[in-house]
Amino acid sequence: MDAFISKKRRRISDVSSPSARTGQQHDHEETTEMKLALLASLHPDITQDTLLEALLSEDGQVDKASDSLADRATSLGPPKRAKTVGHQSTLGNLIRAAGGELLSSRPLTKKGKTLFLYSPKDIETHTPCSIIHNFLPTHEANALLEELLHESKTFEKETFQLFDRTVESPHTMSFYVDSFKEVEEQKTTYVYNGSQIKDIRQTPSKMLSASAKVRQAVNLEIQRRIAQFYPDGKKLRYQDPKEWKPNTAFVNCYDGPKESVGYHSDQLTYLGPRAVIGSLSLGVAREFRVRKIVPRDVNDESEDAGAADSQGQISIHLPHNSLLVMHAEMQETWKHSIAPTTAIDPHPIAGNKRINVTYRYYKPNFHPKFTPKCHCKIPTVLRCVQKKSENLGRYMWMCHASYTPGQKGCTFFKWAEFDDDGEPPWKDIVEQSTGVSKWHV
Ligand SMILES: [Zn+2]
Incomplete structure:
Protein backbone atom coordinates (compact mmCIF):
# COMPACT_ATOMS: atom_id res chain seq x y z
CA MET A 1 0.00 0.00 0.00
CA ASP A 2 3.00 2.30 -0.19
CA ALA A 3 1.81 3.86 -3.42
CA PHE A 4 -1.57 4.54 -1.90
CA ILE A 5 -0.15 6.14 1.21
CA SER A 6 2.27 8.41 -0.63
CA LYS A 7 -0.50 9.37 -3.04
CA LYS A 8 -2.80 10.15 -0.16
CA ARG A 9 -0.25 12.29 1.61
CA ARG A 10 0.37 14.28 -1.56
CA ARG A 11 -3.21 14.78 -2.50
CA ILE A 12 -4.59 16.00 0.77
CA SER A 13 -2.52 19.17 0.65
CA ASP A 14 -3.78 19.72 -2.91
CA VAL A 15 -7.14 20.79 -1.61
CA SER A 16 -5.78 24.19 -0.67
CA SER A 17 -3.86 24.74 -3.91
CA PRO A 18 -4.81 27.92 -5.76
CA SER A 19 -7.01 27.87 -8.81
CA ALA A 20 -5.61 28.76 -12.22
CA ARG A 21 -6.46 31.89 -14.12
CA THR A 22 -10.04 31.09 -14.95
CA GLY A 23 -10.85 29.88 -11.46
CA GLN A 24 -12.43 26.82 -13.03
CA GLN A 25 -10.15 24.23 -11.59
CA HIS A 26 -10.72 22.14 -8.55
CA ASP A 27 -8.58 19.45 -7.14
CA HIS A 28 -10.54 16.32 -6.65
CA GLU A 29 -8.11 13.85 -8.06
CA GLU A 30 -8.02 11.98 -4.80
CA THR A 31 -11.55 10.75 -5.33
CA THR A 32 -11.59 7.89 -7.81
CA GLU A 33 -8.09 6.64 -7.37
CA MET A 34 -8.09 6.87 -3.59
CA LYS A 35 -11.54 5.41 -3.21
CA LEU A 36 -10.48 2.44 -5.30
CA ALA A 37 -7.36 1.99 -3.22
CA LEU A 38 -9.45 2.19 -0.08
CA LEU A 39 -11.91 -0.39 -1.41
CA ALA A 40 -9.04 -2.63 -2.42
CA SER A 41 -7.69 -2.48 1.12
CA LEU A 42 -11.12 -3.41 2.52
CA HIS A 43 -11.67 -6.19 -0.01
CA PRO A 44 -8.23 -7.56 -0.91
CA ASP A 45 -9.67 -10.66 -2.57
CA ILE A 46 -11.99 -8.92 -5.02
CA THR A 47 -10.75 -8.08 -8.49
CA GLN A 48 -10.32 -4.43 -9.33
CA ASP A 49 -12.80 -4.34 -12.18
CA THR A 50 -15.41 -5.53 -9.72
CA LEU A 51 -14.35 -2.85 -7.25
CA LEU A 52 -14.67 -0.20 -9.92
CA GLU A 53 -18.04 -1.47 -11.03
CA ALA A 54 -19.29 -1.36 -7.44
CA LEU A 55 -17.94 2.15 -6.97
CA LEU A 56 -19.57 3.39 -10.17
CA SER A 57 -22.93 1.83 -9.39
CA GLU A 58 -22.93 3.38 -5.90
CA ASP A 59 -22.13 6.82 -7.34
CA GLY A 60 -18.71 6.88 -5.77
CA GLN A 61 -19.74 6.19 -2.18
CA VAL A 62 -17.12 3.95 -0.67
CA ASP A 63 -19.19 2.71 2.27
CA LYS A 64 -22.13 1.68 0.06
CA ALA A 65 -19.84 0.09 -2.51
CA SER A 66 -18.12 -1.78 0.30
CA ASP A 67 -21.45 -3.05 1.63
CA SER A 68 -22.56 -4.27 -1.78
CA LEU A 69 -19.20 -5.99 -2.28
CA ALA A 70 -19.54 -7.69 1.10
CA ASP A 71 -23.00 -8.96 0.09
CA ARG A 72 -21.66 -10.18 -3.23
CA ALA A 73 -18.68 -11.88 -1.61
CA THR A 74 -20.92 -14.00 0.57
CA SER A 75 -23.03 -15.08 -2.40
CA LEU A 76 -20.20 -15.86 -4.82
CA GLY A 77 -17.73 -18.72 -4.94
CA PRO A 78 -14.01 -18.59 -4.18
CA PRO A 79 -12.68 -15.06 -4.73
CA LYS A 80 -10.09 -14.19 -7.34
CA ARG A 81 -6.80 -12.73 -6.21
CA ALA A 82 -6.70 -8.95 -6.68
CA LYS A 83 -3.79 -7.14 -8.27
CA THR A 84 -2.11 -4.42 -6.27
CA VAL A 85 -2.89 -0.80 -7.03
CA GLY A 86 -0.02 0.62 -9.06
CA HIS A 87 1.20 4.16 -8.73
CA GLN A 88 0.85 5.12 -12.38
CA SER A 89 -1.23 2.49 -14.08
CA THR A 90 -4.22 2.08 -11.83
CA LEU A 91 -7.21 2.94 -13.97
CA GLY A 92 -5.61 1.99 -17.25
CA ASN A 93 -5.32 -1.54 -15.96
CA LEU A 94 -8.79 -1.42 -14.53
CA ILE A 95 -10.36 -0.36 -17.77
CA ARG A 96 -8.60 -3.07 -19.71
CA ALA A 97 -9.55 -5.56 -17.04
CA ALA A 98 -13.15 -4.50 -17.46
CA GLY A 99 -12.98 -5.37 -21.14
CA GLY A 100 -14.10 -1.95 -22.32
CA GLU A 101 -17.81 -2.75 -22.21
CA LEU A 102 -18.24 -1.80 -18.61
CA LEU A 103 -17.03 1.73 -19.11
CA SER A 104 -18.07 2.43 -22.66
CA SER A 105 -21.67 1.50 -21.94
CA ARG A 106 -22.07 4.32 -19.42
CA PRO A 107 -20.64 7.82 -19.02
CA LEU A 108 -16.95 7.40 -18.34
CA THR A 109 -16.59 10.32 -15.97
CA LYS A 110 -18.85 11.09 -13.07
CA LYS A 111 -19.73 14.11 -11.03
CA GLY A 112 -16.81 15.36 -8.97
CA LYS A 113 -14.42 12.71 -10.26
CA THR A 114 -11.14 12.59 -12.09
CA LEU A 115 -10.42 9.52 -14.14
CA PHE A 116 -6.69 8.87 -14.64
CA LEU A 117 -5.56 7.41 -17.95
CA TYR A 118 -2.03 6.27 -18.76
CA SER A 119 -2.08 3.74 -21.58
CA PRO A 120 -2.27 4.83 -25.25
CA LYS A 121 -5.22 2.49 -25.83
CA ASP A 122 -7.30 3.97 -23.00
CA ILE A 123 -6.44 7.53 -23.97
CA GLU A 124 -7.45 7.20 -27.62
CA THR A 125 -10.60 5.27 -26.72
CA HIS A 126 -11.92 7.72 -24.14
CA THR A 127 -10.61 11.13 -25.23
CA PRO A 128 -10.11 12.97 -28.55
CA CYS A 129 -6.34 12.48 -28.17
CA SER A 130 -3.79 9.82 -28.99
CA ILE A 131 -0.36 9.49 -27.43
CA ASN A 365 -6.08 30.50 -46.37
CA PHE A 366 -6.37 31.68 -42.78
CA HIS A 367 -3.70 34.36 -43.08
CA PRO A 368 -4.98 37.58 -41.47
CA LYS A 369 -4.74 39.40 -44.79
CA PHE A 370 -7.71 37.28 -45.93
CA THR A 371 -9.85 36.82 -42.81
CA PRO A 372 -12.60 39.39 -41.97
CA LYS A 373 -11.59 42.58 -40.15
CA CYS A 374 -13.76 44.20 -37.50
CA HIS A 375 -14.75 47.86 -37.12
CA CYS A 376 -11.50 48.40 -35.16
CA LYS A 377 -9.75 47.38 -38.46
CA ILE A 378 -8.23 44.37 -36.68
CA PRO A 379 -8.37 40.81 -38.09
CA THR A 380 -11.11 38.97 -36.19
CA VAL A 381 -11.00 35.81 -34.08
CA LEU A 382 -12.61 32.52 -35.21
CA ARG A 383 -14.88 30.91 -32.65
CA CYS A 384 -17.30 28.01 -32.52
CA VAL A 385 -20.75 28.32 -30.91
CA GLN A 386 -20.65 26.16 -27.78
CA LYS A 387 -23.96 27.24 -26.21
CA LYS A 388 -27.12 25.24 -26.63
CA SER A 389 -29.07 26.74 -29.53
CA GLU A 390 -29.95 26.07 -33.17
CA ASN A 391 -26.51 27.51 -33.96
CA LEU A 392 -24.54 25.05 -31.82
CA GLY A 393 -21.38 24.05 -33.68
CA ARG A 394 -21.50 26.96 -36.15
CA TYR A 395 -18.41 29.10 -36.55
CA MET A 396 -18.22 32.89 -36.28
CA TRP A 397 -15.75 35.74 -36.80
CA MET A 398 -15.70 38.22 -33.92
CA CYS A 399 -13.81 41.25 -32.63
CA HIS A 400 -11.27 40.32 -29.95
CA ALA A 401 -9.73 43.74 -29.35
CA SER A 402 -11.22 43.90 -25.86
CA TYR A 403 -8.79 41.21 -24.63
CA THR A 404 -5.90 43.68 -24.99
CA PRO A 405 -5.38 45.95 -21.97
CA GLY A 406 -6.43 49.50 -22.86
CA GLN A 407 -8.59 48.53 -25.86
CA LYS A 408 -12.40 48.56 -25.95
CA GLY A 409 -13.33 46.41 -28.92
CA CYS A 410 -16.43 46.56 -31.11
CA THR A 411 -19.55 44.50 -31.76
CA PHE A 412 -18.42 43.00 -35.08
CA PHE A 413 -19.93 39.60 -35.81
CA LYS A 414 -20.10 37.47 -38.94
CA TRP A 415 -20.98 33.81 -39.44
CA ALA A 416 -18.01 31.89 -40.80
CA GLU A 417 -18.72 29.62 -43.75
CA PHE A 418 -16.52 26.73 -44.85
CA ASP A 419 -16.74 24.00 -47.44
CA ASP A 420 -16.65 20.36 -46.33
CA ASP A 421 -12.85 20.45 -46.25
CA GLY A 422 -12.83 23.50 -43.95
CA GLU A 423 -11.79 25.96 -46.66
CA PRO A 424 -13.14 29.54 -46.46
CA PRO A 425 -15.05 31.17 -49.36
CA TRP A 426 -11.96 33.22 -50.35
CA LYS A 427 -9.98 30.02 -50.99
CA ASP A 428 -9.97 30.52 -54.77
CA ILE A 429 -8.68 34.07 -54.51
CA VAL A 430 -5.80 32.89 -52.30
CA GLU A 431 -4.92 30.11 -54.71
CA GLN A 432 -4.85 32.53 -57.63
CA SER A 433 -2.65 35.02 -55.80
CA THR A 434 -0.17 32.49 -54.42
CA GLY A 435 -0.15 29.85 -57.13
CA VAL A 436 -1.98 26.60 -56.47
CA SER A 437 1.07 24.40 -56.85
CA LYS A 438 2.81 26.12 -53.96
CA TRP A 439 0.19 24.88 -51.51
CA HIS A 440 -0.51 21.63 -53.23
CA VAL A 441 0.40 18.51 -51.30
ZN1 LIG B 1 -13.29 45.39 -33.20
Missing part, protein backbone atom coordinates in the same frame (compact mmCIF):
# COMPACT_ATOMS: atom_id res chain seq x y z
CA ILE A 132 3.02 8.09 -28.47
CA HIS A 133 5.37 7.39 -25.57
CA ASN A 134 9.18 7.61 -26.01
CA PHE A 135 8.60 9.52 -29.23
CA LEU A 136 12.13 10.70 -30.04
CA PRO A 137 15.33 8.67 -29.58
CA THR A 138 16.46 9.34 -25.99
CA HIS A 139 19.49 11.47 -26.90
CA GLU A 140 17.43 13.62 -29.27
CA ALA A 141 14.72 14.21 -26.68
CA ASN A 142 17.31 15.18 -24.09
CA ALA A 143 19.16 17.48 -26.49
CA LEU A 144 15.90 19.18 -27.47
CA LEU A 145 15.04 19.59 -23.81
CA GLU A 146 18.44 21.24 -23.17
CA GLU A 147 17.93 23.56 -26.12
CA LEU A 148 14.50 24.64 -24.91
CA LEU A 149 15.51 24.95 -21.26
CA HIS A 150 18.01 27.53 -22.45
CA GLU A 151 15.32 29.29 -24.48
CA SER A 152 12.88 29.21 -21.56
CA LYS A 153 15.13 31.40 -19.41
CA THR A 154 13.75 34.37 -21.31
CA PHE A 155 10.14 33.21 -21.67
CA GLU A 156 7.51 35.51 -20.22
CA LYS A 157 4.02 35.25 -18.82
CA GLU A 158 1.24 36.14 -21.24
CA THR A 159 -0.88 39.08 -20.14
CA PHE A 160 -4.40 39.67 -21.35
CA GLN A 161 -7.52 41.56 -20.41
CA LEU A 162 -10.42 39.70 -18.82
CA PHE A 163 -13.38 42.06 -18.36
CA ASP A 164 -11.81 44.99 -16.51
CA ARG A 165 -8.79 43.19 -15.12
CA THR A 166 -5.37 42.52 -16.59
CA VAL A 167 -4.53 38.87 -16.02
CA GLU A 168 -1.22 37.02 -16.27
CA SER A 169 -0.96 33.43 -17.41
CA PRO A 170 0.25 31.15 -14.59
CA HIS A 171 3.15 29.84 -16.73
CA THR A 172 5.63 31.29 -19.24
CA MET A 173 5.78 30.85 -23.00
CA SER A 174 7.11 31.98 -26.36
CA PHE A 175 6.02 31.65 -29.97
CA TYR A 176 8.15 30.16 -32.76
CA VAL A 177 8.04 30.23 -36.54
CA ASP A 178 10.34 28.38 -38.88
CA SER A 179 12.05 31.22 -40.79
CA PHE A 180 13.27 34.77 -40.25
CA LYS A 181 10.87 36.01 -42.93
CA GLU A 182 7.97 34.52 -40.97
CA VAL A 183 9.22 36.13 -37.75
CA GLU A 184 8.93 39.55 -39.38
CA GLU A 185 5.56 38.74 -40.89
CA GLN A 186 4.18 37.47 -37.58
CA LYS A 187 5.27 40.62 -35.80
CA THR A 188 3.38 42.87 -38.17
CA THR A 189 0.33 40.95 -39.35
CA TYR A 190 -0.87 38.26 -36.94
CA VAL A 191 -3.05 39.34 -34.04
CA TYR A 192 -3.68 37.50 -30.75
CA ASN A 193 -6.35 38.67 -28.34
CA GLY A 194 -6.59 41.86 -30.37
CA SER A 195 -2.90 42.81 -30.44
CA GLN A 196 0.40 41.66 -31.86
CA ILE A 197 2.74 39.55 -29.77
CA LYS A 198 6.25 40.90 -29.39
CA ASP A 199 8.22 37.80 -28.47
CA ILE A 200 8.34 35.83 -31.71
CA ARG A 201 11.39 33.66 -32.28
CA GLN A 202 12.84 31.59 -35.04
CA THR A 203 12.58 27.83 -34.42
CA PRO A 204 15.97 26.59 -33.12
CA SER A 205 17.66 23.66 -34.87
CA LYS A 206 16.69 20.73 -32.64
CA MET A 207 13.10 21.87 -32.42
CA LEU A 208 13.04 22.13 -36.22
CA SER A 209 14.42 18.59 -36.64
CA ALA A 210 11.80 17.31 -34.22
CA SER A 211 9.12 19.13 -36.23
CA ALA A 212 9.78 16.89 -39.26
CA LYS A 213 9.29 13.78 -37.13
CA VAL A 214 6.20 15.21 -35.47
CA ARG A 215 4.77 15.99 -38.91
CA GLN A 216 5.18 12.42 -40.08
CA ALA A 217 3.80 10.89 -36.89
CA VAL A 218 0.82 13.23 -36.63
CA ASN A 219 -0.23 12.58 -40.23
CA LEU A 220 -0.16 8.83 -39.57
CA GLU A 221 -2.13 9.31 -36.36
CA ILE A 222 -4.75 11.41 -38.20
CA GLN A 223 -5.24 8.65 -40.78
CA ARG A 224 -5.44 6.00 -38.07
CA ARG A 225 -7.94 8.09 -36.12
CA ILE A 226 -10.15 8.48 -39.19
CA ALA A 227 -10.02 4.78 -40.04
CA GLN A 228 -10.57 3.46 -36.52
CA PHE A 229 -12.71 6.02 -34.72
CA TYR A 230 -14.74 8.24 -37.08
CA PRO A 231 -18.18 7.23 -38.43
CA ASP A 232 -17.83 5.11 -41.60
CA GLY A 233 -14.06 5.62 -41.47
CA LYS A 234 -14.50 9.08 -43.05
CA LYS A 235 -12.87 12.36 -42.02
CA LEU A 236 -15.05 14.82 -40.11
CA ARG A 237 -16.96 17.59 -41.84
CA TYR A 238 -14.71 20.71 -42.13
CA GLN A 239 -11.60 18.60 -41.44
CA ASP A 240 -8.77 19.27 -43.90
CA PRO A 241 -8.09 16.14 -45.99
CA LYS A 242 -4.65 17.41 -47.01
CA GLU A 243 -1.36 16.86 -45.23
CA TRP A 244 -0.81 18.49 -41.82
CA LYS A 245 2.29 20.67 -42.11
CA PRO A 246 3.45 22.21 -38.81
CA ASN A 247 4.99 25.67 -39.33
CA THR A 248 4.54 27.38 -35.94
CA ALA A 249 4.66 26.39 -32.28
CA PHE A 250 3.79 27.81 -28.92
CA VAL A 251 6.34 26.57 -26.41
CA ASN A 252 5.16 26.56 -22.80
CA CYS A 253 7.25 26.25 -19.67
CA TYR A 254 5.74 25.11 -16.37
CA ASP A 255 8.33 25.80 -13.70
CA GLY A 256 7.38 23.93 -10.53
CA PRO A 257 4.14 22.27 -9.41
CA LYS A 258 2.10 25.47 -9.06
CA GLU A 259 2.51 26.64 -12.66
CA SER A 260 -0.51 25.68 -14.69
CA VAL A 261 -3.06 26.70 -17.28
CA GLY A 262 -6.81 26.83 -16.69
CA TYR A 263 -9.43 25.06 -18.81
CA HIS A 264 -9.58 26.46 -22.35
CA SER A 265 -9.79 25.51 -26.03
CA ASP A 266 -7.08 26.62 -28.44
CA GLN A 267 -7.87 29.42 -30.87
CA LEU A 268 -8.79 28.31 -34.36
CA THR A 269 -8.26 31.70 -36.04
CA TYR A 270 -5.14 30.73 -38.04
CA LEU A 271 -5.61 26.95 -37.94
CA GLY A 272 -9.14 26.81 -39.32
CA PRO A 273 -11.94 24.51 -38.13
CA ARG A 274 -11.26 20.95 -36.94
CA ALA A 275 -7.61 21.73 -36.24
CA VAL A 276 -5.05 19.13 -35.20
CA ILE A 277 -2.21 20.00 -32.78
CA GLY A 278 0.89 17.93 -31.99
CA SER A 279 2.05 18.45 -28.39
CA LEU A 280 5.49 17.20 -27.34
CA SER A 281 6.17 17.03 -23.60
CA LEU A 282 9.69 17.22 -22.16
CA GLY A 283 11.04 17.23 -18.61
CA VAL A 284 8.78 16.88 -15.57
CA ALA A 285 5.67 14.75 -16.10
CA ARG A 286 2.42 16.65 -15.53
CA GLU A 287 -1.28 15.94 -15.71
CA PHE A 288 -3.14 17.08 -18.80
CA ARG A 289 -6.82 17.29 -18.00
CA VAL A 290 -9.62 17.18 -20.52
CA ARG A 291 -13.37 17.43 -20.28
CA LYS A 292 -16.14 17.46 -22.81
CA ILE A 293 -18.04 20.73 -23.13
CA VAL A 294 -21.67 20.28 -22.13
CA PRO A 295 -23.56 22.92 -24.12
CA ARG A 296 -25.34 25.35 -21.81
CA ASP A 297 -28.46 27.35 -22.47
CA VAL A 298 -27.94 30.58 -24.45
CA ASN A 299 -29.47 32.59 -21.61
CA ASP A 300 -27.20 31.02 -19.02
CA GLU A 301 -24.58 33.71 -18.55
CA SER A 302 -22.83 32.04 -15.64
CA GLU A 303 -19.21 31.20 -16.29
CA ASP A 304 -18.85 27.45 -16.59
CA ALA A 305 -16.94 27.27 -13.34
CA GLY A 306 -17.60 23.95 -11.73
CA ALA A 307 -18.29 22.30 -15.07
CA ALA A 308 -15.45 19.90 -14.44
CA ASP A 309 -17.04 19.27 -11.10
CA SER A 310 -20.47 18.49 -12.48
CA GLN A 311 -19.29 16.23 -15.31
CA GLY A 312 -16.04 14.83 -14.06
CA GLN A 313 -12.82 15.08 -15.99
CA ILE A 314 -10.13 12.86 -17.44
CA SER A 315 -6.47 13.22 -16.55
CA ILE A 316 -3.87 12.13 -19.11
CA HIS A 317 -0.38 11.50 -17.75
CA LEU A 318 2.22 13.24 -19.94
CA PRO A 319 5.71 11.89 -19.28
CA HIS A 320 8.99 13.18 -20.74
CA ASN A 321 9.29 12.57 -24.48
CA SER A 322 5.64 11.82 -25.15
CA LEU A 323 3.79 13.14 -28.20
CA LEU A 324 0.12 13.86 -27.62
CA VAL A 325 -1.99 14.43 -30.72
CA MET A 326 -5.08 16.55 -30.16
CA HIS A 327 -7.34 15.37 -32.95
CA ALA A 328 -9.82 17.26 -35.13
CA GLU A 329 -12.76 16.89 -32.74
CA MET A 330 -10.87 18.33 -29.75
CA GLN A 331 -10.95 22.14 -29.84
CA GLU A 332 -14.63 22.57 -30.76
CA THR A 333 -16.10 20.19 -28.21
CA TRP A 334 -13.53 19.66 -25.42
CA LYS A 335 -11.52 21.85 -23.06
CA HIS A 336 -8.09 21.10 -21.66
CA SER A 337 -5.87 22.31 -18.82
CA ILE A 338 -2.68 21.65 -16.92
CA ALA A 339 -3.63 21.28 -13.27
CA PRO A 340 -1.53 22.84 -10.51
CA THR A 341 -0.31 20.27 -8.03
CA THR A 342 1.86 20.04 -4.93
CA ALA A 343 4.07 17.13 -5.82
CA ILE A 344 6.17 16.56 -8.91
CA ASP A 345 9.03 14.17 -9.51
CA PRO A 346 12.03 16.32 -10.51
CA HIS A 347 13.53 15.44 -13.88
CA PRO A 348 17.30 14.73 -14.05
CA ILE A 349 17.83 17.36 -16.78
CA ALA A 350 14.91 19.76 -16.34
CA GLY A 351 14.69 19.92 -12.55
CA ASN A 352 11.18 21.19 -11.81
CA LYS A 353 10.39 22.31 -15.35
CA ARG A 354 8.04 20.86 -17.91
CA ILE A 355 8.60 22.11 -21.45
CA ASN A 356 5.78 21.64 -23.92
CA VAL A 357 6.11 22.25 -27.66
CA THR A 358 2.74 22.57 -29.37
CA TYR A 359 3.30 22.22 -33.12
CA ARG A 360 0.61 23.87 -35.25
CA TYR A 361 -0.20 24.32 -38.91
CA TYR A 362 -1.04 27.93 -39.75
CA LYS A 363 -2.87 27.61 -43.05
CA PRO A 364 -2.30 30.00 -45.94
